[in-house]
Amino acid sequence: MLAMNGAIYDIPPKDCAAEGILWLIDDGGYRPGDRLPPERELCERIGVSRTALRSAIAVLVSRGVLESRQGSGTYLRPAKPVNVFQNTYSFSSVVRAAGLVPSSRTIYAKTVSADSVAARELAVEEGSPLFELQRVRSAGGEPVSIETTRVDIVRFPGLDAFDFDAHGLFDVLREEYGVDFVHGFERISITRLNGREAELMGVEEGAPALFQRSRSSTADRVPVESCRAVLLPGGYRFASNGAYDGLALHVGEDWLRSL
Template identity: 30%
Template structure:
């Protein structure tokens, strides 16, 4: 029995192959629908449906009155945690930098005390940072660390140091496991300004706790990630 690829699927494959073979980079305009239809001998409606599918999947994007363009490839956010993601991006050679927006000592709220398993009102360090990935503001992070358990942390942490290295080298602590929750939220005016996006743009929201070898919480964190820059994956093994 002969198997024939549906026209819509074939058109999608042709578009993807065209981008790959011609090495079209992000923000490059693809040929018009009419030109592609003539090139491949496909119906206009079939091609438009294929383009719509690739726009929805984030591989292409439309500019009203200007055509269809190749989208920026989304970065992979592995669900193994924030530090794992940062390490992976750096290993890929993607430029990474961070800027501390706010650093202060506050009293632990109910949520913070519950996550860090400390008394309500105990002093904690609060750090708010924006990470640039590939020179684009992409992640906003807020971290909470127990002042009593990690004294003088604020004297050592800055834009050039990493929290993981400080825990390891200064306090002889390794963040070995954790728990993370993921949801969708929308950018406030201030968040949008820091991430260089429109207010009310959709964002991935993650919150988690990292613990040491004795299962004692080391850090409680929250992240806002631009949904146009990231996708989430989960590695499954038997």
């Protein structure tokens, strides 16, 4: 039962079962790849029916928390990286917070001329030189996104000399150029992978994906980086820090893991 404003609501059995499974995982110290107890034992320990348990497992499988293996049982899947809207930490830090190892593969790094969209996003003149970097980003050895990033090369001379397979772009901008990222803006839509994207990600052409447009700025609202990314929906989770007007807030790793 859940009480709100004096009224009492019944919590659906599958939701009770799902919360029970998550509690059991946390309380039992289960790690990615561990097998959960058999259904009968889970029902007894959580106090739910087998029907509710199976519905809850299906929900958690769809969320990428669990994996059902035919004839073997139910297993805890590795955590997914969490992209928190408004926050501007790097891909690598997000992946490490999920307990996974980040890696990148550069597709190309080149100088391009700012078109009208990029000029507006980065507050430069149309035709100005920009550093454009495209990478396949992986978590735990599995590709999760293709990112195409643009930065004002005039403001950050020498940026094109770094090896971005070995160094994160945000890390370089912070450590080498003293950039303090404070504001972040994102827009998410649905798309399907074209042939080139599918080949880079190792999936079938036409597979559903998320398309993300983002921009990161300093405390005084000076834009630093604009990015376009296609992301595999099974490789990410998304959340909001609840801040107003794109303000980045500190988000603890424990909270990221709990989502």
